[in-house]
Amino acid sequence: MSKYWSELTKGLVPYVPGEQPKVQNLIKLNTNENPYPPSPKVIEAIDGFDKQRLRLYPDPNSDVLKQALADYHEVNKNQVFVGNGSDEVLALAFMAFFKQAEPILFPDISYSFYPVYCNLFEIDYQQLPLNEAFEIDLAGYPAENGGVIFPNPNAPTGRLLSLDQLRNLLQRNTESVVIVDEAYIDFGGESAIALVDQFPNLLVTQTFSKSRSLAGSRVGFAIGHEELIEGLERVKNSFNSYPLDMLAVTAAVAALQDEEYFETTRNKIIDSRDWLTAELQQLGFEVLPSAANFVFTRHPEHDAAELFAKLRERAILVRYFSATRIDQFLRITIGTQAEIEALVFALNEIIG
Ligand SMILES: Cc1ncc(COP(=O)(O)O)c(C=O)c1O
Structure with missing residues (x-):
């Protein structure tokens, strides 16, 4: 806090974006980015x-x-x-x-x-x-x-x-x-x-x-x-x-101008989302129906903050919010098929 700040600045509560870590080889499923590169065009x-x-x-x-x-x-x-x-x-x-x-x-x-x-x-x-x-x-x-x-x-x-x-x-x-x-x-x-x-x-x-x-x-x-x-x-x-x-x-x-690439990549993400949803359900997770490039999911027997921490130890980053009503959920961005397969493998190890 500085004396030079206006009253408005003193009262601000800025937004905190998802982490953008500098760690190599991290599987980054925390900020809903697209796992595929931009179109070749x-x-x-x-x-x-x-x-x-x-x-x-x-x-x-x-x-x-x-x-x-x-x-x-x-x-x-x-x-x-x-x-x-x-x-x-x-x-x-x-x-x-x-x-x-x-x-x-x-x-x-x-x-x-x-x-x-x-x-x-x-x-x-x-x-x-x-x-x-x-x-x-x-x-x-x-x-x-x-x-x-x-x-x-x-x-x-x-x-x-x-x-x-x-x-x-x-x-x-x-x-x-x-x-x-x-x-x-x-x-x-x-x-x-x-x-x-x-x-x-x-x-x-x-x-x-x-x-x-x-x-x-x-x-x-x-x-x-x-x-x-x-x-x-x-x-x-x-x-x-x-x-x-x-x-x-x-x-x-x-x-x-590249409709074909747009269709291909979004369909890959939708297919991977459906695959991940089924796999999470197999593991006992509840998954809210998602129309986005992420899923919101909770496990009745496993604490979300702990799952988040254990995934992070395995270099897999998802998003955890400590807010009321959603503090038992994880938000997982749909990565490439290989990335979400690695996530499911890790979850199997953690809770399997
Ligand atoms: C619901 C929602 N709206 C808007 C945005 C902002 O996106 P951008 O500023 O990258 O266009 C985001 C980003 O995550 C979002 O989740």
Whole structure:
């Protein structure tokens, strides 16, 4: 604590990202990265990038990427916003839409960055409990609110809401912005982008970090009504004119052009998720149904913190959260088939 900090800085409780250890040969299943490299087209595009151009500022509007996303998702370019990872897009959206008289609503078990943004931007919030099956119960969300946000599929549970459930909420909740954070949607869900033309208060965010293997490039985006996008642009242009660098834009555009690679890698992850789920169940684990690139699982007889520690001793890193209600769960990212086979082998040794 420094006397030079503002009162706001003193009160911050920053988000703590999953560990990025420098240890060699670690099986890293803790931050929901994609185990496969970016598409060969991405590598080729970066190799072919004219490095001389780096002396110039990038396009402040990232128009090429916005147009590529608009074409891909069949919307207009003015319905697309891009940012430095979906974390930045979310932060700007909190700033643009959520500072209201009423508190915003999100689930009690959800992406732990949401309360951090509320703290930073001094936004009131209310967390609504997941039901007994760890599902988001949108029917219980009161219509009086300053905004609504949840991931779909939810993190860290992996549980998915259907478009019908989202439509029901949006039909009732017309007076505040609803953000659907679709960081993991490509691993098994239907995107709410299909609903943006019907609901002017719906903003859908997605990322290149997971299904496009570009976590290191930091590219995220939002799609919604052009007035929401204009609001985001106002905030972005009051903060940082150039959030996306030239290489990030080059990589993201090339990733969108390789549908075949995208399909192959996401299907491999979905197949490995199904395989891992069955193996964990064989070992006596309960596994929540997941539509994401991770599973959330607990064992009735083995303490999660101990399992986490014993896996770590074997150079396998998964994610453990000590929060109430979920302190007996492990979140395991779907790695390559070989990686999750090594995980199952280790679990057999530990509890077998
Ligand atoms: C639910 C959710 N939303 C958003 C993000 C942010 O992703 P990025 O900033 O890499 O786009 C994450 C990252 O793990 C996430 O789990």
